[in-house]
Amino acid sequence: MMESQGARNKILKKIKQALKSPVSVPFPERAADIPIFIPTEQELAIGFAEKFTELLGKFVYCADEGELVKQLSALIKTKQWTKIFSKETGWLDDMSEYQFDPVTTDELESCDAAITLCEHLVARTGSIVLSSQQLSGRATSVYAPIHICIAYTHQLVFDVSDSLHKFSEESDHLPSMISFATGPSRTADIEKTLVVGVHGPKEVYLFLVDKDLD
DSSP states (O other): OHHHHHHHHHHHHHHHHHHHSSSOOOOOGOSSSOOSOOOOOOHHHHHHHHHHHHTEEEEEESSHHHHHHHHHHHHHHTTTTTEEEEETTTTHHHHHHGGOOOEESSSGGGOOOOEEEOOOOEEETEEEEEESSHHHTTTTHSSSEEEEEEEEGEEEEESHHHHHHHHHHOOOOOOOOEEOOOOOOOEOOTTTTEESSSSOEEEEEEEOOOOOOO
């Protein structure tokens, strides 16, 4: 036992000595800021779905917009939602060929659910990225009792830094608000008991449509 302890101490001592004199990178020109492993779109979708559902989010994959309409219509009918709030009306125009016409409302505070688009999806954390530059603004995804988000596979990124990089690529100025919504709201402040839906939506649905950029 004493011998193994002595060997362990020798190894730790060598590690400490090595850390005091760090060795420079042998080939600095080969070093890069970008990750060596770049996940594919399919791997990002799987990673996002796994993390998102772990965080109590409800994930729905749609092969195309036609399937999106079928799945979304079925959800609205099953839940018997009669008031759907959405400021981002452009996406409804895209759905017109599929005869998708939900009963909409202009009153956020009394709606059954709100539908928004998003900026990006972060696979590593299962987060939906929203910003103030969207028509939904700051309030929709927070005050609605149910948040339904529609996203496309080309919006998937691996990490938070990738999302921020995309913002900087698209504009010289970041939006005044960027929100990383990670599942329904939750708190465990009271007696360490997890309660969902206290400070925001109690349910979050993410419909991911497999569609390439035009």
